[in-house]
């Protein structure tokens with residue numbers, strides 16, 4: 001009954017799936033993505049090099065963090081519901097899933113790749129996970145330079161460049177301070193147990209920002225409660241902390257959410273709404289020029305590649321352009337679909353809640369075609 005997780009210790013999206021598997025005590029073996037098993041057997045089946053991939057005990061193969069978590073949730077592993085029952089809190093959970101898995105990329109990439117004096121020896125070792133085993137030293141160094149060079153380029157595609165370094169640090173340190181304030185009294189983002197909100201955030205907060213030496217130091221010295229949450233998100237044991245014990249297992253409910261949480265929602269509005277809006281606008285213009293795309297055809301998008309180009313927008317006073325990743329629209333749809341399933345009065349209440357915190361457009365921004373997932377890939381859906 002053992003699962004196999006193919007991934008890498010320093011991979012953001014592997015961290016999301018691994019966190020669910022650890023917290024919920026899923027029996028699994030982790031196999032590095034540089035292994036012959038992964039490149040020779042798994043990659044040909046999913047037709048692209050991408051991690052994480054999970055192989056189930058009966059041989060099914062699943063790529064994508066959200067799909068892996070949903071599959072394991074469906075198999076009954078979740079110790080607590082990972083989708084909140086309360087309609088308001090469910091919508092907020094989806095918001096954090098989207099922001100968590102894509103809104104922290106600038107911080108993650110900056111704090112990994114622009115602190116070479118502190119980070120580089122550690123990264124060189126961590127990247128051995130994606131290299132074939134037993135390479136001679138020189139070949140290993142060449143392969144590391146190649147892989148890290150790709151990632152340094154990817155950082156630029158996410159908007160990290162010398163002109164934005166200071167802004168990226170300002171933004172992340174604000175976020176960290178808000179998270180610290182919240183997690184000082186609440187064990188998880190939405191209350192007493194982890195949900196898709198935590199699993200969305202843990203990718204960047206563990207793999208890069210809670211593991212690479214420079215940002216780990218920042219987290220431990222300025223946000224100790226966030227660091228403890230990162231630890232909790234990587235263990236199966238229940239940990240009772242006197243400071244947060246009163247919370248019990250329950251999640252928040254209703255529209256009256258703690259101020260420490262709504263402050264983070266307002267941060268997301270300020271920091272991320274402009275970017276996702278620009279991406280939707282860019283995509284709709286691009287789709288207008290590409291009427292030939294057939295329904296069901298792959299978006300051919302790897303997260304690090306500029307599948308459908310760069311979208312310009314203003315971020316904290318700077319003009320930047322970032323790579324448009326269709327997968328984000330799939331997560332945005334999950335939020336909107338979850339809201340649309342609610343009663344008319346709950347939908348109105350969620351709108352009011354999102355509007356109050358500057359997030360109303362998150363519920364209405366739509367690409368002209370849906371993104372679907374088929375055979376472990378993102379594909380274009382029908383026009384909406």
Ligand SMILES: N[C@@H](CCC(=O)N[C@@H](CS)C(=O)NCC(=O)O)C(=O)O
Pocket residue numbers: 011012013014049050051052063064065066302303304327
């Ligand atoms: N939507 C996917 C994204 C996975 C992803 O982008 N993984 C990165 C590593 S963290 C990757 O494999 N990139 C391909 C590459 O570097 O070529 C998921 O959430 O699982």
